[in-house]
Amino acid sequence: MNSRTTHEPIIRMVKIEKHFGSVIALAGVSVDVYPGECHCLLGDNGAGKSTFIKTMSGVYKPTAGEIYFEDKPMHFEDPRDAIAAGIATVHQHLAMIPLMSVSRNFFMGNEPLKKVGPMKFFDHEFANRVTMEEMQKMGINLRGPDQAVGTLSGGERQTVAIARAVYFGAKVLILDEPTSALGVRQTANVLATIDKVRKQDIAVVFITHNVRHALAVGDRFTVLNRGKTLGTAQRGQITPEELQDMMAGGQELVELEGSLGGTV
Ligand SMILES: Nc1ncnc2c1ncn2[C@@H]1O[C@H](COP(=O)(O)OP(=O)(O)OP(=O)(O)O)[C@@H](O)[C@H]1O
Ligand SMILES: [Mg+2]
Numbered sequence: 001m002n003s004r005t006t007h008e009p010i011i012r013m014v015k016i017e018k019h020f021g022s023v024i025a026l027a028g029v030s031v032d033v034y035p036g037e038c039h040c041l042l043g044d045n046g047a048g049k050s051t052f053i054k055t056m057s058g059v060y061k062p063t064a065g066e067i068y069f070e071d072k073p074m075h076f077e078d079p080r081d082a083i084a085a086g087i088a089t090v091h092q093h094l095a096m097i098p099l100m101s102v103s104r105n106f107f108m109g110n111e112p113l114k115k116v117g118p119m120k121f122f123d124h125e126f127a128n129r130v131t132m133e134e135m136q137k138m139g140i141n142l143r144g145p146d147q148a149v150g151t152l153s154g155g156e157r158q159t160v161a162i163a164r165a166v167y168f169g170a171k172v173l174i175l176d177e178p179t180s181a182l183g184v185r186q187t188a189n190v191l192a193t194i195d196k197v198r199k200q201d202i203a204v205v206f207i208t209h210n211v212r213h214a215l216a217v218g219d220r221f222t223v224l225n226r227g228k229t230l231g232t233a234q235r236g237q238i239t240p241e242e243l244q245d246m247m248a249g250g251q252e253l254v255e256l257e258g259s260l261g262g263t264v
Pocket of ligand 2: 049
């Protein structure tokens with residue numbers, strides 16, 4: 001990625017620790033994220049992925065460590081501060097109302113208003129036009145803006161949430177397991193959407209359990225293992241097998257193999 005040679009990191013997480021009582025979820029994790037890259041965060045259940053991105057997006061305050069956003073130390077009081085700064089998170093379980101239209105969902109919490117005399121109304125025309133345009137940019141042709149979100153496929157719903165975050169000015173887009181509940185075709189759509197977002201110079205942090213999904217779009221890969229990272233690998237510097245081994249905690253598999261007396 002030549003973007004990395006021309007840009008500074010947009011966000012730098014330095015030696016982040018997060019403790020929950022006696023549980024050490026993060027034990028000093030450092031990751032830089034650059035505009036225009038898809039940075040994959042991999043790791044097994046409980047590795048600390050969600051805790052890490054929640055720290056990045058203002059949900060948790062780190063127990064120790066520093067966060068720099070656009071080169072300045074950042075101390076978000078809550079997620080709203082992070083969203084205002086341009087850090088958006090799309091969760092696997094989306095906050096959307098299935099029975100409401102795509103355009104209503106798209107503008108939920110940011111309703112465009114039209115003034116008619118002393119009254120203000122939801123500006124349907126504007127909302128519908130923008131929703132159709134933004135979805136089109138992501139490669140999805142809605143039947144119409146009134147189509148209920150509940151009638152979209154899982155991948156299309158993820159795309160609505162991603163398109164919405166981009167439209168409202170995300171500089172860092174965090175995706176927590178966006179493909180884990182999807183079939184192959186839907187996954188391909190979401191991965192294509194990630195690629196479109198990255199090309200707009202937005203930094204994408206893509207959390208996944210799936211090495212193939214990561215390798216399909218990732219520029220760099222950070223594997224978390226029990227709250228620690230062994231570092232970050234670039235595309236082409238690591239094989240799928242190595243990535244898979246790191247995720248599984250290579251050593252543990254070797255031990256398991258030994259105790260089972262065979263190959264796992
Ligand atoms: N609010 C919390 N209170 C106490 N412990 C927590 C809390 N959140 C996370 N943990 C613990 O921190 C560790 C890391 O959890 P985290 O949810 O970040 O993992 P993850 O990598 O996202 O896992 P998964 O793949 O299952 O989503 C786990 O041991 C978890 O039990
Ligand atoms: Mg998680």
